Amino acid sequence: MPEHRRADARRNYARILAVAEEEVAAHGAAASLEQIARVAGVGSATVRRHFPTRHALLEAVSRERIEALCVRARELTGAGDSTVDSRSALLEWLGEVVSYSVTARGLAVALAYDTAGADPAHGNSCSTALEEAGDPLLQRAVRDGAVAADVTVADLITLIVGIVLAAEHHPDPAARADRLFRLAVTGLGPQEDRTA
Incomplete structure (x- = not known):
């Protein structure tokens, strides 16, 4: 303000x-x-x-959590020299975005790419902040050949929003969202072919 x-x-x-x-x-x-x-x-x-909009209120409520996720992305990006490979670092961060979104009711809606609900003067600041913070992680994974070159952070956030909203009314939304996220990133192959 x-x-x-x-x-x-x-x-x-x-x-x-x-x-x-x-x-x-x-x-x-x-x-x-x-x-x-x-x-x-x-x-x-x-x-x-x-x-002025419900979306603006949800973004304001979610601001601290979003900043924590951005800090975490920067930490994982800075850990590029460590033993954590680029795909694992990206998936770790995305898993944290899923967890936060499940536990922070309203965060998935704040991240949704519905421009009609976003503040027209500022766009979707939550999504923009996460895209900017997560992009170096994604680009590192793309450079390493661990992720397809045409994947964007916006794609990944949209996937997470869909998963979190789909799991919202499940008896154990956190476990359901995590399972769906892992399934999305590992694919539909037999268990022995899956690598998370």
């Missing part, structure tokens, strides 16, 4: 964001904006002034 806003506007923003984090944790992407406004003690118009 811009620092030039009035002190009361900054306080409202912080209060709305804190309440939104709790509501999204409890109810996922379907958290009620009206409930957020009620609990924060502000009007619905105030919530919409700070967060």
Whole structure:
């Protein structure tokens, strides 16, 4: 939020964001904006002034988790000299994106590439941040011949979003999402042919 806003506007923003984090944790992407406004003690118009779309609210709620994933991508990229091969480093990071997306209700929706739901002035900042952070990992794997040259981080994030949303209502969404992710990256061959 811009620092030039009035002190009361900054306080409202912080209060709305804190309440939104709790509501999204409890109810996922379907958290009620009206409930957020009620609990924060502000009007619905105030919530919409700070967060003009549900997507903007979800991105703000997800910002810390996204930054943690970006830091992790940079750590794994910097580990290029280690014993971790480029494919394993990429898959480790993508697995962490899956795990975060399953546990952080609403994150998969924030990552979705629905431009109609994104803030038109800023696009999808969560997805953009992950693409920028993950691209060096992907490019290293492409250079090593471990991943096809035409694969993009956007492709991989879209795959993860689909997996997480498909597993959302499973009795064990984390295990289901992990299984589907592993299946997607290893293929449909017999078990002995699979290499994750």
